[in-house]
Amino acid sequence: MGIRIVGTGSYVPATIRTNADLEKLVDTNDEWIRTRTGIEERRIAGADETSSTMAIQAVERALAQSGIEGQDLDAIVLATITPDHIFPNTAALIQHHFQCKKAFCFDLSAACAGFVSAMETGFSMMKAFPEKYRRVLICGSDKLSVIVDWTDRNTCILFGDGAGCVLLENDGTDTPDCLLTSRLFADGGYTDVLQIPAGGSFMPASEESVRNHKHFIYMEGRETFKLAVNAMVSASEEVLAKAGVTTDQIALVIPHQANLRIIQAVAKRLGVGDDRVYCNIQRYGNTSSASIGLALDEACRTGRLKRGDLVLFTTFGGGLAWGAMLIRY
Ligand SMILES: CC(C)(COP(=O)(O)OP(=O)(O)OC[C@H]1O[C@@H](n2cnc3c(N)ncnc32)[C@H](O)[C@@H]1OP(=O)(O)O)[C@@H](O)C(=O)NCCC(=O)NCCS
Known part of the structure; x- marks a missing residue:
């Protein structure tokens, strides 16, 4: 396959x-x-x-x-x-x-x-x-x-x-698959850290929910920051270990674009230099579900990635939901 x-x-x-x-x-x-x-x-x-x-x-x-x-x-x-x-x-x-x-x-x-x-x-x-x-x-x-x-x-x-x-x-051939290994996690115990409180069955839309801004993103920034760095690093390490790949072999890390300081902290702890970490947060901020796909497309189209390169995705967000994935482009 x-x-x-x-x-x-x-x-x-x-x-x-x-x-x-x-x-x-x-x-x-x-x-x-x-x-x-x-x-x-x-x-x-x-x-x-x-x-x-x-x-x-x-x-x-x-x-x-x-x-x-x-x-x-x-x-x-x-x-x-x-x-x-x-x-x-x-x-x-x-x-x-x-x-x-x-x-x-x-x-x-x-x-x-x-x-x-x-x-x-x-x-x-x-x-x-x-x-x-x-x-x-x-x-x-x-x-x-x-x-x-x-x-x-x-x-x-x-x-x-x-x-x-x-x-x-x-393509039905015996070419190796693009996804080498991955590990995704969730922890539903952190809804108070990052959520939209209203609009679902828990708090249906009402005049009060609108008046109180309950249909918007609520986030405990500092807490989220700490959780994000640790989670992204440990998921990445687990995936690399499972694949038997070292960070030297990774052509590009594409992290979820949440905060440049989170990205830099993750890269530092993984021992990957800035030149091998893709960042477009400067131009787009955090685009949530789109973030890694958007960065991947830019990296491919601007020649930062070549066919055969190993790429590490690492991500974190509300849920909490986080993980890492190793692909060969
Ligand atoms: C939100 C975030 C940028 C805030 O940065 P921070 O360094 O943690 O800042 P703090 O929340 O500690 O706030 C520091 C001070 O700046 C103030 N502040 C907050 N937002 C501000 C803003 N936009 N402009 C100016 N000052 C601001 C705070 O009120 C606080 O003031 P105080 O010290 O008088 O109380 C950072 O915590 C973050 O990026 N967290 C993770 C966000 C994230 O990734 N979310 C999505 C996960 S997918």
Whole structure:
């Protein structure tokens, strides 16, 4: 079996919101945001853009690169925490756009660990049922600007909108698979650290929930920071050990883009130099489910990655959900 990445794609909205723009919304400043997070600007989707429309743009690029037609997809796994609707699932909207009538579609909610979780799921489906799932689209797309409280300086500086995807194809040969090993974790005991309190069955939407800003991201920043570094490092070490790969052999680490200081702390503890760590957080902030897919696409298209390179993904987010994945591009 040879499951390979045959296309990557990404999309970010045209509108840029800089740190200077945020200074007009909340009591913050460019210097604070840059030094604490590394973020300089983020993209904000237009009123007519949604998680599905951004994903569709990214998918167009991946399909064009691969030469595969949308209608030939066997499954679409979409990671998002900002679906267009509660139901139908947003993957079905992508399926409708590309008219891939036979594709099995579903959304997956793992916040910032979404992209890697979708990759794990789609790849596992291909391994388990190669006849059914030959071409699987893995996508992460989030319009976080609609769940960010633009009056809360603790969170609004961090997030942005975007989409990223990969197209996996099983070419039926004995070429080694692109996914070497992975390890994903979750711990539901930390909902008080990172969550959107309202809008689900726990706290349905009401006038009160809207008035109290309960439909926006709530985060304990300092606590999240500490948990993130430890979790990303230990998951990465476990995956590398399992694969028998040393950090010297890794061409590029693509970490979830949550905070430049988190990324640097993880890289330092893994003993990987900055030149082998991909960062685009400066331009996009944290795009949650899209983050690693977006970074992967940029790394491929700008020549930072070459065919055969080993790449380590490491991720962390609400859930808590975190993990690491080793792939060969
Ligand atoms: C949010 C985060 C940037 C805050 O940085 P920090 O260094 O931990 O800052 P603290 O929360 O300790 O706040 C330090 C001070 O800055 C203030 N502050 C917070 N946000 C601010 C802002 N945007 N501008 C200016 N000051 C701000 C705080 O009120 C606090 O003031 P005080 O000391 O008078 O109480 C950082 O904790 C972080 O990135 N955490 C992880 C976030 C994350 O990854 N989330 C998603 C996981 S996928």
